[in-house]
Amino acid sequence: MATSHFASLTQDYPWISPSTPLITSAPMRLISTVPLTLAVSRAGGIGFLGGGTDVSNLSSLLHEATQFLSSSPIPNVPEKILPIGVGVIVWGASLPSTISAIQNSKLKPAAVWLFAPENSTDLVTWSTEVRKASNNLTKIWIQVGTVQSAFEAARTCNPDVLVVQGSDAGGHGLVQSSSIISFLPEVYDVLKAQGYGHIPLVAAGGIVDGRGTAAAVILGASGISMGTRFLASTEAEISNGYQNAVLHASDGGVSTKRSTVYDRLRGTTGWPSTYDGRGILNDSFFDEQNGMNEAENRRLYEEAVKKGDLGWGKDGKGARMTTYAGTGVGLIREVRRAGEIVNEVAEEAQKFLSRS
Ligand SMILES: Cc1cc2nc3c(=O)[nH]c(=O)nc-3n(C[C@H](O)[C@H](O)[C@H](O)COP(=O)(O)O)c2cc1C
Structure with missing residues (x-):
């Protein structure tokens, strides 16, 4: 220094x-x-x-x-x-x-x-x-x-x-x-x-x-x-669901990724196109990758929001909420x-x- x-x-x-x-x-x-x-x-x-x-x-x-x-x-x-x-x-x-x-x-x-x-x-x-x-x-x-x-x-x-x-x-x-x-x-x-x-x-x-x-x-x-x-x-x-997702994630190069899907689903619009966000991957990302259309993905996202902490899943399944976090999670x-x-x-x- x-x-x-x-x-x-x-x-x-x-x-x-x-x-x-x-x-x-x-x-x-x-x-x-x-x-x-x-x-x-x-x-x-x-x-x-x-x-x-x-x-x-x-x-x-x-x-x-x-x-x-x-x-x-x-x-x-x-x-x-x-x-x-x-x-x-x-x-x-x-x-x-x-x-x-x-x-x-x-x-x-x-x-x-x-x-x-x-x-x-x-x-x-x-x-x-x-x-x-x-x-x-x-x-x-x-x-x-x-x-x-x-x-x-x-x-x-x-x-x-x-x-x-x-x-x-x-x-x-x-x-x-x-x-x-x-x-x-x-x-x-x-x-x-x-x-x-x-x-x-x-x-x-x-x-x-x-x-x-x-x-x-x-x-x-x-x-x-x-x-x-x-x-x-x-x-x-921070909600417990989000914090627990951070605690449980490991191998950050695999469990997190840069994407715009979470901004699109939750309606955080306006970011210049040169930006995206790194977060812990969950069903919102994988469903889009597997071909789900954005309207259906957004509908499921909105359902997840209503579930509170459970929007981040239970027993490692069903997580959909935005979970921005870096590769250091592990x-x-x-x-x-x-x-x-x-x-x-x-x-x-x-x-x-x-x-x-
Ligand atoms: C949940 C979350 C929200 C963030 N929000 C902002 C923000 O509002 N403004 C900003 O300048 N950076 C924001 N950042 C990025 C940080 O400034 C910083 O670059 C980043 O957290 C450093 O990497 P790390 O998460 O691996 O420690 C955010 C990061 C996270 C994880």
Whole structure:
């Protein structure tokens, strides 16, 4: 981990653990709410709220987090800063609503994580406006899935952090992508060669433990972000059926796949065609593969929604609900408190790194 990156991260986010790689929880729409994000930040990481495409409740989430912190503060947080970030899906989220939520928030979120723009100029607009609205208190994180978009974001947006998302990631990402094992060092090399080597990189996609974190650091990252691992945390806003599916899945390259079928069936429309989502495979996917027409598949999906947790099946059969998760599922065997996950992953990674 480059010393300069580490210094800039601890300066920007002084509550983070000073002696381990930065551990963050990814913004997962509807799942990463205030309890999860605060637990991650309280443990010395940075938690991101899953604002997603609908930021209509962002003001109330920021207010809720501010209230929690006033009764139970996190040490070393600068005045005026809310020690959590906010994830925004740029193609769908309202910029004016996001800006007004930031302006009206007594404490400014430590970072806004921008993902999936319709075009790259939107990233410039969002970065500029968020910085203006927060008086430069809110840092800009941009999640990228190609070397070219990493370079473009670095060139045009002056990001404070680039999140390098590989194809193993759960949830949405680029249809055409590679795993971080080759993607991350290429981004590192290109940015360095082009004069953007000062930007810290956070690796995302398939990391669920200290081994993956240490590997990411060796590949060029200063920190990591996990989504799937935190699906199995006590603070995640997630149904039991979904969480059990994550716990029971193994062999993630086979049990998960990138697809658009789940978005089509549940009506999550509007994603640019360059994106799909990785999730645990179930009957919705296999029925389509075996020729079922979309109307019938959607009807069955809607039936499954009405069944609640049973929509994720019983005794390994009859699952139809969307179960976005990454290839790391096979390494997740228990639900843990988010703070314990952060501490364990950070300490384990540091142990591996100090040996190398
Ligand atoms: C259930 C789920 C929902 C997600 N929602 C979002 C989101 O709203 N915004 C976003 O930027 N990324 C989202 N992601 C992707 C994460 O930002 C991150 O890239 C990914 O979780 C990292 O891979 P991992 O799941 O293997 O840890 C989501 C991921 C999952 C698993």
